[in-house]
Amino acid sequence: MLSPFSAFLILQTQGDLVREVRPDLMKEVVGHLSAMPNRNTNNATLTQAAEYIADIYRRIPGLQVEIMKYEAPKSSRVPEAKEVVQVLATLPGETDRRIVIGGHFDSINMQDRSLDAIAPGANDDLSGMSQAIEVARVMAKIKWRNTLVFVAFSGEEQGLFGSRALARRAKVEGWKIDAVLSSDIVGNSASLNGQTDKHHVRVFSEDAPIAGSRGLGSTDNSRELARFIEWNARGKLRGFEPKLVFRRDRYQRGGDHTSFNQEGFSAVRFTEVYEEFTRQHTKDDLVKFVDFNYVENVARLNLITAASLANADPAPTQVRLDPRQAHDTIVRWRPVAGVTYRIYWRDSTSPVWQHSMDVDAKLGEAKISKVNKDDTTFGIGAVGGVPVALE
Numbered sequence: 001m002l003s004p005f006s007a008f009l010i011l012q013t014q015g016d017l018v019r020e021v022r023p024d025l026m027k028e029v030v031g032h033l034s035a036m037p038n039r040n041t042n043n044a045t046l047t048q049a050a051e052y053i054a055d056i057y058r059r060i061p062g063l064q065v066e067i068m069k070y071e072a073p074k075s076s077r078v079p080e081a082k083e084v085v086q087v088l089a090t091l092p093g094e095t096d097r098r099i100v101i102g103g104h105f106d107s108i109n110m111q112d113r114s115l116d117a118i119a120p121g122a123n124d125d126l127s128g129m130s131q132a133i134e135v136a137r138v139m140a141k142i143k144w145r146n147t148l149v150f151v152a153f154s155g156e157e158q159g160l161f162g163s164r165a166l167a168r169r170a171k172v173e174g175w176k177i178d179a180v181l182s183s184d185i186v187g188n189s190a191s192l193n194g195q196t197d198k199h200h201v202r203v204f205s206e207d208a209p210i211a212g213s214r215g216l217g218s219t220d221n222s223r224e225l226a227r228f229i230e231w232n233a234r235g236k237l238r239g240f241e242p243k244l245v246f247r248r249d250r251y252q253r254g255g256d257h258t259s260f261n262q263e264g265f266s267a268v269r270f271t272e273v274y275e276e277f278t279r280q281h282t283k284d285d286l287v288k289f290v291d292f293n294y295v296e297n298v299a300r301l302n303l304i305t306a307a308s309l310a311n312a313d314p315a316p317t318q319v320r321l322d323p324r325q326a327h328d329t330i331v332r333w334r335p336v337a338g339v340t341y342r343i344y345w346r347d348s349t350s351p352v353w354q355h356s357m358d359v360d361a362k363l364g365e366a367k368i369s370k371v372n373k374d375d376t377t378f379g380i381g382a383v384g385g386v387p388v389a390l391e
Ligand SMILES: [Zn+2]
Pocket: 104, 124, 125, 156, 184, 185
């Protein structure tokens, strides 16, 4: 349980961890893998790349590495159904609640449709896949309450096959996933359109509730995860912030986070602000165009998010607002001994949380005064965890 003293220690640790993030391993990984002709999910190069990534994860003490097999179905970009692989690296915590952090390592060339066309895929998406490795390297240095799962997805470019296989497996095996952080295309800070932004990364989230989720009043909620990421990052990263986008993904595009949202988990997608579309899915997605200072910042954001979630108690249950008409707002929940909860509130039109107040667990009840209840949205979470919103 999180005492105020341990909360202080965790904050210190988060600052220390942020300073541990370095570009070296990401450069090594992106350089090596983008020098392969391609990592098309149909090809033996995909398996070679997976083995390389698994070996990188095996170099990090404490991780349990698995090469996960699944079947990529016959489809427009898969001529024959075949068994393919992706990589999972688990850092076991004290609990079986999990936080998933990843990116995809497969690549594709959409101009030359032959399966052996050159497709370096340095930014799409070795940037996102490699930042997860860096987050793993740093987080594996200390013990966490909850379990972390680092994933290098495949089959993304053929139709999100790898993420769907893992999301379905997670559902079947009853995984308790608090959050999925998918980083896809997080290495480009300037477009050829003359636009530059080194200071933000977009966070795409689903409208809630979504199919299969437990809906409002639960934390299986992509949008609430996004709001939490923004809140948690405030003031923690010098010159770098998440930019929330309230849309499932970029227009007419898709990504691995959606596979998890569809199975009722909460997932978001990180993507750079200004993409250079002429390099994506071509032979020109090269390591020389990757801004590793930018990728480092994305890794730091993933790190502070995961670090907070990885030590958080579970979200409260049986959360409700007192329905009586009164000036004060009373929030009630089922208290769990020793847990500190945080009440959040915002104007109903504000996209982000604006205020918070920490409350003692014992009562299972908190009163917010001088806030006009009917103009306001409230939420409550365990400190460090994604809050439950009360609509
Ligand atoms: Zn991608």
